Amino acid sequence: MTVKLSLQNVRKTFRSRHADEAFVALDDVTLDVEDGEFMVVVGPSGCGKTTLLDLLAGLTRPTGGQILLDGKPVAGPSLDRGVVFQQYALFPWLTAQGNVEFGLEAKGAPSAERRETARRFLGLVGLAGFESHHPHELSGGMKQRVAIARSLAYDPEVLLMDEPFAALDAQTRETLQCELLRIWRVSGKTIVFITHGIDEAVFLGQRVAVMSSRPGRVERVIDIPPEFKAGEDIRAHPEFGRLRHEIWRLLHEDGERAREDERDARRLAVAA
Amino acid sequence: MIAAVKSAARRFDPRALALPLAFLAVWEIAYLRAWVDPRLIPSPSGVVQTAWNSLADEAFFPGLWASLYRDLAGFAIGGLLGVASGVALGLSRRLDAAFNPTLNALKQISLFAWLPLISTWFGYDDGAKILFIAASAFYPVAVNTFEGVRGIPKTHIEVARVFRFSKAQWVFRLLLPAAAPKILVGLQLGLVFAWLATIGSEFLLANWGSGLGNLIIHGREALDVGLVIWGLVVVGLVGSLLDHLAQRAENRLLRWRGA
Numbered sequence: 001m002t003v004k005l006s007l008q009n010v011r012k013t014f015r016s017r018h019a020d021e022a023f024v025a026l027d028d029v030t031l032d033v034e035d036g037e038f039m040v041v042v043g044p045s046g047c048g049k050t051t052l053l054d055l056l057a058g059l060t061r062p063t064g065g066q067i068l069l070d071g072k073p074v075a076g077p078s079l080d081r082g083v084v085f086q087q088y089a090l091f092p093w094l095t096a097q098g099n100v101e102f103g104l105e106a107k108g109a110p111s112a113e114r115r116e117t118a119r120r121f122l123g124l125v126g127l128a129g130f131e132s133h134h135p136h137e138l139s140g141g142m143k144q145r146v147a148i149a150r151s152l153a154y155d156p157e158v159l160l161m162d163e164p165f166a167a168l169d170a171q172t173r174e175t176l177q178c179e180l181l182r183i184w185r186v187s188g189k190t191i192v193f194i195t196h197g198i199d200e201a202v203f204l205g206q207r208v209a210v211m212s213s214r215p216g217r218v219e220r221v222i223d224i225p226p227e228f229k230a231g232e233d234i235r236a237h238p239e240f241g242r243l244r245h246e247i248w249r250l251l252h253e254d255g256e257r258a259r260e261d262e263r264d265a266r267r268l269a270v271a272a
Numbered sequence: 273m274i275a276a277v278k279s280a281a282r283r284f285d286p287r288a289l290a291l292p293l294a295f296l297a298v299w300e301i302a303y304l305r306a307w308v309d310p311r312l313i314p315s316p317s318g319v320v321q322t323a324w325n326s327l328a329d330e331a332f333f334p335g336l337w338a339s340l341y342r343d344l345a346g347f348a349i350g351g352l353l354g355v356a357s358g359v360a361l362g363l364s365r366r367l368d369a370a371f372n373p374t375l376n377a378l379k380q381i382s383l384f385a386w387l388p389l390i391s392t393w394f395g396y397d398d399g400a401k402i403l404f405i406a407a408s409a410f411y412p413v414a415v416n417t418f419e420g421v422r423g424i425p426k427t428h429i430e431v432a433r434v435f436r437f438s439k440a441q442w443v444f445r446l447l448l449p450a451a452a453p454k455i456l457v458g459l460q461l462g463l464v465f466a467w468l469a470t471i472g473s474e475f476l477l478a479n480w481g482s483g484l485g486n487l488i489i490h491g492r493e494a495l496d497v498g499l500v501i502w503g504l505v506v507v508g509l510v511g512s513l514l515d516h517l518a519q520r521a522e523n524r525l526l527r528w529r530g531a
Contacts, residue, residue: 059430083434089427093449093528102445106435136530 004070004190005033005056005158011064012051025051027215029065033158033192038184040193040205041218044251048216049194053162056192057083069158079107082151084161088143090135096122096146097131103154121149124183141172148180152187161193165200177203181229198247202228202240210247212254214261219250314498322498323505331482336506338482339470342398343514346405347466351459354410358417358458359447375414383408383469387476396479401470404477408469412461420454421447453529456522463518467511484510 010029013022025048033039043049054060055067058077067074069081082103090099100118109117122131125145135143144164151159165173177200184191195201201208205224212219222243228234296316302308303315314322326332357375361368387404394400424447432446448455474485484507491499 057434059433077433077436079436081434083430085427085430087427089425089431091428091431091446091449093452102441103435105445106437106441134528134530136528 002035003032004035004037005192006068006071007031007052007056007065008068009065010052010055010062010067012048012055012060013063024215026055026062027217029216029218031209031218031221033190036188036190038181038191038193038204038206039209040195040201040207041209041211042195042198042201042247042251043211043216044213044255045196047211047213049196049211050162051216052211053083053160053192053194056158056160057081079154080156081158081160082154082156084144084147084151084159084164086163086166088135088140088147090143090146090150092135095132095134096127096138096149099135099146100150100153103150107154109154117153118149121153122146124152124186125149126179139172140168141176144168144176145179148183152183152189156189158190158192161191163195164193166195166197173200180204198244198251199235201247202243203235208243208247210250212250212257214258219254222247311495312497314501319498319501322496323502326487326499326502332487335482335484335487336510339474339484340510342401342405342473342483343466343470346402346469347409347463349402350406350409350466351413351462353406354413354458354462355417355455357410358414358455359421359443359451361414362418362421362451363447379411384472384476387473391477396477397481401473401477404473405466405469409462409466412465413455413458416454416458416461417451420451420458423454424450453526456525460515460518460522463514464511467507467514471507 007029010026011024012026013024016023029052031039041049041052051060055062056074058074058081091102094102097115097118100121101114104114104117119128119131122128125148127142127145127149130138130142135146138146148164165176168176180191181204193204195204202224206226206229208222208224210219210222211217224243225239228237228240234240299313300316303310303313357371361371383404386407390400390404394403428446428450432442437445470483471485471488474483475489478486478489480486484503487506488500488503491497491503
């Protein structure tokens with residue numbers, strides 16, 4: 001296995017308008033994602049998950065450390081990485097077909113080929129027959145399917161997904177999780193999937209990177225047994241429960257620590 | 273065109289006629305009972321007679337076209353400049369900082385206050401009138417376009433960055449469609465303002481030329497109140513028709529928003 005995406009001591013700070021000190025969103029994040037791997041990053045809200053994804057997408061630059069794709073530093077957004085956003089981010093004035101096609105336009109494909117490819121990928125995500133629907137005519141789950149088709153259609157090497165199923169109801173979410181695993185298996189893409197759902201992380205990931213907050217760090221990387229990707233009802237497996245609990249404990253301890261830090265800070269503030 | 277008339281007829285609510293009909297009835301009764309001086313207020317049927325004569329007059333339609341030409345020419349110029357400046361100021365913080373305060377200050381001056389300057393510099397002919405109309409249409413278009421561009425959701429901008437949009441794709445695939453709802457609101461307002469300014473310019477930059485405003489001025493000069501009222505009716509009808517067409521165009525262009 002070769003390393004596809006490599007984060008080396010990545011640090012990201014934001015200048016804060018209120019405090020003199022810069023806010024540290026990510027500190028010393030080191031993580032390797034292998035070619036074709038399904039990597040899930042799980043963490044509490046505010047741990048810098050989305051910042052991490054923005055960095056991988058090239059939408060922002062790290063303050064320190066470096067991010068390598070195939071050994072070359074990431075310099076900005078590029079069509080070798082596709083992004084699926086939490087809020088779908090479809091263009092409401094385009095049809096499902098049009099939304100998938102414009103990604104291909106950016107890649108410079110001729111128009112007949114664009115139409116054909118868009119149709120094929122809408123079929124892959126189970127939306128055959130909905131090509132001419134506008135986003136307002138689609139349910140949340142269907143919109144996210146279009147967004148996934150849009151990102152897959154121009155054939156990026158890495159798919160970055162930022163809590164893509166968070167806004168969906170439980171049933172739709174489970175369906176899409178299964179379909180995503182299926183798509184990942186047929187397409188062989190490298191996927192970095194960000195979530196705050198522990199179940200989702202164990203269900204989808206080959207490995208799960210557990211993050212802690214303030215500052216955001218990768219606390220531990222947990223291997224998920226390969227038989228979990230066999231497609232059965234693995235949520236009923238005792239090992240699933242054990243892994244789920246292990247991640248829960250890591251996140252919980254981090255939450256406790258963060259609360260204590262806050263109490264200490266408040267006590268110090270009162271004493272001063 | 274036939275479909276347009278049919279759909280308008282289907283949507284028409286007869287209650288809208290109650291107020292005008294009641295008004296006409298009161299007016300006719302007031303005239304018949306001689307409650308009013310007939311030289312100041314002619315009868316509705318008298319106005320209809322005047323209207324008929326006016327329509328038969330060979331100067332009527334050239335006047336109507338002259339007004340429409342000024343209106344649409346001014347609207348086209350003001351609208352294009354409005355969209356262009358709205359986009360420019362919406363995209364560039366630097367241009368916004370440099371121009372917006374001045375534009376805002378100028379907006380506080382009633383457009384009619386510019387007329388003495390316009391007539392001094394440009395006279396009373398079509399050029400001066402179209403300039404005034406264009407200035408009237410400019411502001412609502414510029415302001416709404418600006419807001420439309422500033423209101424483009426951040427996620428859409430991120431999508432454009434992720435997909436490495438070229439400059440042309442930025443403008444035609446993201447900016448204009450995303451800002452279209454606001455731009456169209458601005459254009460519709462601009463069209464209303466342009467029509468108001470058209471009649472205004474024909475009154476205030478009057479040169480005894482052709483136009484609906486002149487029709488009304490002629491009526492006043494001849495103390496033909498019927499003709500003045502007929503002029504007002506035509507102005508109102510043309511304005512409503514333009515607004516209706518603009519609304520239809522907007523609905524068609526923004527079908528993607530759904531009901």
